[in-house]
Amino acid sequence: MSVTRAAGFSAAGVTAGLKPSGKPDLALVVNTGPDHVAAAVFTTNRVKAAPVLWSQQAVADGRLQAVVLNSGGANACTGPAGFADTHHTAEHVADALAGLGLEVGAGDVAVCSTGLIGTRLPMDLITAGVTAAAGALDEDGGADAARAIMTTDTVPKTAAYADEGWSVGGMAKGAGMLAPGLATMLVVLTTDAVLDAEAAGTYLRKSCSTTFERVDSDGCMSTNDTVVLMSSGASGVRPDARDFQAALDETCHDLALQLLRDAEGSAHDIAITVEHAATEADALEVARAVARSNLFKCAVFGGDPNWGRVLAAIGTTGADFEPDRIDVAFNGVEVCRDGAIGEDRSQVDLSTRDVRVDVNLRNGRAKATVWTNDLTYDYVKENAEYST
Amino acid sequence: MSVTRAAGFSAAGVTAGLKPSGKPDLALVVNTGPDHVAAAVFTTNRVKAAPVLWSQQAVADGRLQAVVLNSGGANACTGPAGFADTHHTAEHVADALAGLGLEVGAGDVAVCSTGLIGTRLPMDLITAGVTAAAGALDEDGGADAARAIMTTDTVPKTAAYADEGWSVGGMAKGAGMLAPGLATMLVVLTTDAVLDAEAAGTYLRKSCSTTFERVDSDGCMSTNDTVVLMSSGASGVRPDARDFQAALDETCHDLALQLLRDAEGSAHDIAITVEHAATEADALEVARAVARSNLFKCAVFGGDPNWGRVLAAIGTTGADFEPDRIDVAFNGVEVCRDGAIGEDRSQVDLSTRDVRVDVNLRNGRAKATVWTNDLTYDYVKENAEYST
Numbered sequence: 001m002s003v004t005r006a007a008g009f010s011a012a013g014v015t016a017g018l019k020p021s022g023k024p025d026l027a028l029v030v031n032t033g034p035d036h037v038a039a040a041v042f043t044t045n046r047v048k049a050a051p052v053l054w055s056q057q058a059v060a061d062g063r064l065q066a067v068v069l070n071s072g073g074a075n076a077c078t079g080p081a082g083f084a085d086t087h088h089t090a091e092h093v094a095d096a097l098a099g100l101g102l103e104v105g106a107g108d109v110a111v112c113s114t115g116l117i118g119t120r121l122p123m124d125l126i127t128a129g130v131t132a133a134a135g136a137l138d139e140d141g142g143a144d145a146a147r148a149i150m151t152t153d154t155v156p157k158t159a160a161y162a163d164e165g166w167s168v169g170g171m172a173k174g175a176g177m178l179a180p181g182l183a184t185m186l187v188v189l190t191t192d193a194v195l196d197a198e199a200a201g202t203y204l205r206k207s208c209s210t211t212f213e214r215v216d217s218d219g220c221m222s223t224n225d226t227v228v229l230m231s232s233g234a235s236g237v238r239p240d241a242r243d244f245q246a247a248l249d250e251t252c253h254d255l256a257l258q259l260l261r262d263a264e265g266s267a268h269d270i271a272i273t274v275e276h277a278a279t280e281a282d283a284l285e286v287a288r289a290v291a292r293s294n295l296f297k298c299a300v301f302g303g304d305p306n307w308g309r310v311l312a313a314i315g316t317t318g319a320d321f322e323p324d325r326i327d328v329a330f331n332g333v334e335v336c337r338d339g340a341i342g343e344d345r346s347q348v349d350l351s352t353r354d355v356r357v358d359v360n361l362r363n364g365r366a367k368a369t370v371w372t373n374d375l376t377y378d379y380v381k382e383n384a385e386y387s388t
Numbered sequence: 389m390s391v392t393r394a395a396g397f398s399a400a401g402v403t404a405g406l407k408p409s410g411k412p413d414l415a416l417v418v419n420t421g422p423d424h425v426a427a428a429v430f431t432t433n434r435v436k437a438a439p440v441l442w443s444q445q446a447v448a449d450g451r452l453q454a455v456v457l458n459s460g461g462a463n464a465c466t467g468p469a470g471f472a473d474t475h476h477t478a479e480h481v482a483d484a485l486a487g488l489g490l491e492v493g494a495g496d497v498a499v500c501s502t503g504l505i506g507t508r509l510p511m512d513l514i515t516a517g518v519t520a521a522a523g524a525l526d527e528d529g530g531a532d533a534a535r536a537i538m539t540t541d542t543v544p545k546t547a548a549y550a551d552e553g554w555s556v557g558g559m560a561k562g563a564g565m566l567a568p569g570l571a572t573m574l575v576v577l578t579t580d581a582v583l584d585a586e587a588a589g590t591y592l593r594k595s596c597s598t599t600f601e602r603v604d605s606d607g608c609m610s611t612n613d614t615v616v617l618m619s620s621g622a623s624g625v626r627p628d629a630r631d632f633q634a635a636l637d638e639t640c641h642d643l644a645l646q647l648l649r650d651a652e653g654s655a656h657d658i659a660i661t662v663e664h665a666a667t668e669a670d671a672l673e674v675a676r677a678v679a680r681s682n683l684f685k686c687a688v689f690g691g692d693p694n695w696g697r698v699l700a701a702i703g704t705t706g707a708d709f710e711p712d713r714i715d716v717a718f719n720g721v722e723v724c725r726d727g728a729i730g731e732d733r734s735q736v737d738l739s740t741r742d743v744r745v746d747v748n749l750r751n752g753r754a755k756a757t758v759w760t761n762d763l764t765y766d767y768v769k770e771n772a773e774y775s776t
Contacts, residue, residue: 048703076700294763309505340470
């Protein structure tokens with residue numbers, strides 16, 4: 001499982017001392033080749049953390065040899081000094097890998113950070129941690145790496161997919177600030193399939209657009225989100241494009257739902273599906289508006305199939321629909337029909353963790369699903385007490 | 389105070405039995421003239437409640453003689469039957485007023501409803517309540533009317549403004565679903581100043597745009613929001629346009645902040661001011677984005693001046709700014725300077741109920757303020773347990 005499922009990768013997760021808890025907080029993933037193809041997707045937030053600015057440059061040539069990730073500090077809003085810290089981290093990774101006989105340029109090292117915004121990283125701990133991680137690199141190190149990138153996550157998130165002769169692996173972290181245009185999340189995907197860089201970017205953007213970008217836990221977009229895909233080509237197999245896309249989609253979907261299931265303080269996982277919309281963009285806008293309604297999310301927490309709040313949210317969108325043609329079902333019970341009262345809401349059972357909300361706009365053929373959580377006491381508690 | 393502060397108005401608030409609590413739940417405000425000039429602003433939500441659809445038609449000719457308001461049921465998403473209920477309510481008001489010797493057409497009666505979405509109103513209780521309210525009409529009935537429109541409000545909201553020879557009065561209700569393009573709120577404003585209908589509309593839209601439309605408690609836009617302004621002209625005074633605008637602005641501002649201070653479960657009232665923006669629209673977009681960030685709102689609840697979450701919210705906007713020129717102050721302490729670390733956050737005291745967040749984009753001369761609340765356990769509790 002995890003990033004070392006694919007051949008041609010080694011990884012490590014160590015305790016650098018960034019987290020007061022003493023838990024692992026620094027991960028290193030190295031692509032040992034023969035290829036070093038890479039693509040990445042970053043937050044669309046215009047306030048980008050130093051590691052995002054750095055990694056955008058590093059991956060611009062379609063090539064990466066390593067990714068270093070730390071929890072315990074986001075290195076966001078830290079100015080030029082923070083950018084210099086990221087640069088220094090990448091150089092130290094290159095030096096440490098040189099000590100292992102791997103020729104790596106700092107410009108081929110992506111850097112990801114997560115944790116509190118607006119504080120500098122303790123660079124002495126980072127560099128010592130990088131040295132330790134390089135020493136601990138292992139072809140089975142994926143699980144350790146996945147643990148080292150956790151922040152408020154309660155479980156590590158890993159996924160893998162195997163086809164004939166080639167495979168895809170991945171790890172993710174993220175439990176808050178989950179929102180579109182990426183959640184607060186760091187994801188590293190690896191494959192031993194043979195890809196060229198342009199195709200890798202196309203595959204990755206397509207997979208992200210229907211998975212990570214449709215998770216919307218709390219509507220808050222982070223400054224640090226990064227999804228990296230690296231290909232070692234170690235399998236020697238160049239898969240059919242559709243097969244590879246399906247494998248990557250499945251891996252990303254798996255990780256995205258793991259992120260959602262572990263979202264801060266949530267008691268319900270909610271899949272909002274909008275169907276029979278005029279366009280996919282309309283379906284997505286409507287689903288997103290419902291996923292962003294605090295009133296709707298509180299109602300689900302309270303076990304109330306409050307379709308009125310769903311309609312109130314739909315009404316704020318610019319999507320093409322007629323209010324008196326909308327049907328809404330909670331867990332299969334159509335409590336709203338023709339934009340008005342449908343089945344008795346007491347028939348709905350919301351005691352399950354998984355909740356399905358189906359909105360039928362009866363206005364076309366397009367469809368989209370957005371995944372979100374309920375809004376709970378524990379969400380407020382975690383985010384009132386934990387600084388990000 | 390309240391809607392009967394201005395001459396030419398009578399009002400009543402009675403218990404129709406719509407609320408299980410037995411508290412007053414039906415209000416009637418009558419303009420006894422000599423003028424019957426009116427203007428109104430309604431929710432921009434495309435899912436509009438039956439009373440909103442009705443009242444839009446009623447006020448289209450710039451004339452209203454009465455407004456009837458009920459709590460205990462929103463009559464939203466109730467289909468054609470719900471619209472017929474509203475129509476019937478207006479007709480019954482006209483009949484009841486005819487019994488008092490007042491000649492009123494149903495088409496000059498605005499109807500406002502608030503409460504649970506998606507249930508029909510008990511029309512027998514509504515009509516009996518209207519009859520009782522007509523019998524209780526009083527030139528000092530404004531306070532009773534203000535109490536009868538409360539839902540989860542803990543206090544009635546009234547305001548008044550007096551100038552030389554003329555005055556403005558108002559009442560409001562709203563404690564949840566407070567969001568731009570109006571909050572879940574019903575507001576009735578009255579004046580005895582002489583206005584023509586076109587000017588009344590212009591004054592009202594301008595006052596709303598900088599007061600009610602800048603209150604954003606929970607980002608949720610309602611299906612029922614209505615602000616009605618009626619002029620009786622009973623003072624015989626036609627005020628200077630600037631004087632009247634200022635009076636209406638002040639009355640609306642007063643009511644808007646009362647709505648915010650009573651917002652469901654809030655522990656802090658937060659004024660987010662964005663200054664030195666390129667345009668007022670930019671300032672407003674940035675302030676609104678911060679006001680919508682659940683993470684920011686939880687941090688204020690927790691007493692944490694988390695400027696990183698403010699920057700993360702700003703970064704999601706399309707406003708014209710440079711991330712490394714933004715300054716952010718909490719209660720006057722500039723904790724973020726040049727988009728990075730400023731004063732020590734431990735210097736900020738967030739134990740006060742009022743919290744000021746000042747964002748300086750250092751990019752122009754425009755400015756805007758949006759008012760919001762923190763996100764608390766009690767907000768979740770009220771909205772998990774109370775159906776709207």
